[in-house]
Amino acid sequence: MALTFSIDGYADVRVLRPAGRVTNDEAPAFQAKVVEAVEQSGDALVVIDFAGLDYVSSGGLRGVAKGARLCRERNGQLMVAALTSVVQEIFAISRFHQVVTVHPTVTDAVAALSADALAALEAASK
Amino acid sequence: MTMRVRFWGTRGSLSAPLNAVQVRDKVRRALAAAAQHGAPDVAGIDKFIDDHLGFEVAGTFGGNTSCVEIDGVGEDHVICDLGTGVREFGNDFLRQQRADKSKTFHVFMSHLHWDHIMGFPFFVPAYIPGHRIEIYSCHDDVEAALRRQHGAPSFPVDFSQLGATINFHKLAPDQDHEIAGMTVRALKQHHEGDSYGWRFTHAGKVAVYSTDSEHKGQTEPSEAAFAEFFRGADLVVFDAMYSLAETVSLKEDWGHSSNVLGVELASRAGARRLALFHHEPNNDDAALVGILNETRRFEELSRADGPPLEVISAYDGLEIEL
Numbered sequence: 001m002a003l004t005f006s007i008d009g010y011a012d013v014r015v016l017r018p019a020g021r022v023t024n025d026e027a028p029a030f031q032a033k034v035v036e037a038v039e040q041s042g043d044a045l046v047v048i049d050f051a052g053l054d055y056v057s058s059g060g061l062r063g064v065a066k067g068a069r070l071c072r073e074r075n076g077q078l079m080v081a082a083l084t085s086v087v088q089e090i091f092a093i094s095r096f097h098q099v100v101t102v103h104p105t106v107t108d109a110v111a112a113l114s115a116d117a118l119a120a121l122e123a124a125s126k
Numbered sequence: 127m128t129m130r131v132r133f134w135g136t137r138g139s140l141s142a143p144l145n146a147v148q149v150r151d152k153v154r155r156a157l158a159a160a161a162q163h164g165a166p167d168v169a170g171i172d173k174f175i176d177d178h179l180g181f182e183v184a185g186t187f188g189g190n191t192s193c194v195e196i197d198g199v200g201e202d203h204v205i206c207d208l209g210t211g212v213r214e215f216g217n218d219f220l221r222q223q224r225a226d227k228s229k230t231f232h233v234f235m236s237h238l239h240w241d242h243i244m245g246f247p248f249f250v251p252a253y254i255p256g257h258r259i260e261i262y263s264c265h266d267d268v269e270a271a272l273r274r275q276h277g278a279p280s281f282p283v284d285f286s287q288l289g290a291t292i293n294f295h296k297l298a299p300d301q302d303h304e305i306a307g308m309t310v311r312a313l314k315q316h317h318e319g320d321s322y323g324w325r326f327t328h329a330g331k332v333a334v335y336s337t338d339s340e341h342k343g344q345t346e347p348s349e350a351a352f353a354e355f356f357r358g359a360d361l362v363v364f365d366a367m368y369s370l371a372e373t374v375s376l377k378e379d380w381g382h383s384s385n386v387l388g389v390e391l392a393s394r395a396g397a398r399r400l401a402l403f404h405h406e407p408n409n410d411d412a413a414l415v416g417i418l419n420e421t422r423r424f425e426e427l428s429r430a431d432g433p434p435l436e437v438i439s440a441y442d443g444l445e446i447e448l
Binding site: 062065090094 | 384428
């Protein structure tokens with residue numbers, strides 16, 4: 001399945017929703033989208049929703065790390081949420097919990113970043 | 127003859143011997159297993175160990191720094207690097223005095239950082255006239271590095287007092303060299319001061335020794351050269367010192383790689399077996415067994431249509447027939 005993306009805005013937070021598998025071949029496209037989400041968020045507050053990802057390679061994880069670094073440099077933060085079981089295993093094996101904060105759900109991640117964004121997310125969900 | 131690889135030193139950066147507390151913990155866990163499963167009689171001890179004790183209890187990865195032997199090719203001895211493991215290699219040579227082996231040693235250097243040369247002053251064959259040591263490197267300053275550590279104020283015996291005949295050879299990377307009955311090729315690696323991997327080919331078998339090498343990800347153009355260097359290898363000895371997370375954060379540009387990159391790169395190259403190597407000295411045996419199990423799981427998760435990659439973790443004393 002080809003890798004697809006969407007970026008949704010909730011107040012000052014951008015939520016990147018990739019779907020498919022981030023192999024090393026797909027990693028450059030994935031990293032470009034992570035950077036795009038950071039650029040779109042004025043306060044550099046980004047959540048990556050992993051619910052649609054069956055697999056992530058080292059190249060994909062490097063994209064996550066790059067996004068996290070970009071956000072930190074702008075006094076923002078990148079978080080990830082809703083890891084599928086395989087991706088959870090890969091995060092554990094690669095110790096990537098040490099690189100980014102992982103939340104069980106996108107709502108949890110957005111709530112941790114911005115009250116305004118949480119309100120916007122809840123309004124959009126109604 | 128069949129190519130065999132023996133690991134005399136597998137630890138990264140610094141030797142890391144077990145201490146009394148760690149040994150006691152292994153004994154305690156072994157006795158706990160005996161209490162749980164029923165203590166064996168004397169004749170059944172080995173079977174009990176095999177059946178009930180993991181490697182983290184019954185064995186150890188060891189604490190010597192890098193030294194790997196390539197055997198089974200010809201009458202000369204071939205080793206990679208002169209870490210503290212070379213002391214045991216030298217002692218084993220003197221004990222065995224194998225009739226089918228010569229007194230000539232071919233040494234291939236990855237680079238000159240301390241952990242890769244520090245064993246040489248304790249390599250006893252170097253003190254004995256009649257032995258010949260041929261040292262190959264892609265660096266210019268191997269002799270200077272060995273002489274510097276082999277004399278005052280670091281060591282009581284000066285390099286000039288060594289009895290063996292010692293020759294130094296600078297080799298060009300990216301081309302084949304015929305040495306000790308093998309085709310040998312070097313590849314420059316990303317490491318402070320540069321390091322070089324070595325690919326050894328003999329009678330259709332290929333062993334790659336690639337340590338102290340940081341990989342920046344499969345999308346980097348330089349990685350294609352590594353995939354070619356590892357292509358079809360029967361064994362890739364790979365620097366898996368850190369986690370992937372460490373290599374992209376705190377320890378980025380420290381010159382080492384991860385188990386995850388090892389699996390991806392060896393799989394891409396169609397290698398048959400990956401040996402995790404250059405173990406972080408802070409990782410104890412239980413941690414290293416855990417990393418091995420996780421690496422095997424990652425290989426399952428990441429495997430595409432190709433054949434499976436066998437993943438092992440090198441330990442001092444391991445011998446592999448290719």
